[in-house]
Amino acid sequence: MIRKLCSSMFVAAVLGFSTSVLAAPAVKTYQVTGPVLELTDTKIVVQKGTEKWEIARIADVKAKGDLKVGAKVTIEYTMTATSVTVKADK
Secondary structure, three states, X not given: OHHHHHHHHHXXXXXXXXXXXXXXXXXOOEEEEEEEEEEOOOEEXXXXXXXXXXXXXXXXXXXOOOOOOOOEEEEEEOOOOOOOOOOOOO
């Protein structure tokens, strides 16, 4: 009886978790492609046309291939709010 109850609770927990994961809205991703102009531990600067795109680089991002200045790369990124200021109505 207790084993059956524990099994039922486990199944309910798994189903609840999977439903909440599936219901979470996906964050839109973007990408930029071009040669690397500058590379540090905290940023990657890419030339896109006439513009320089500076993308923040976090420690857990892994590069596939030899990431270095001059290499042509495609960077996938998301936009993340770092602060919000609400302005009063006029």
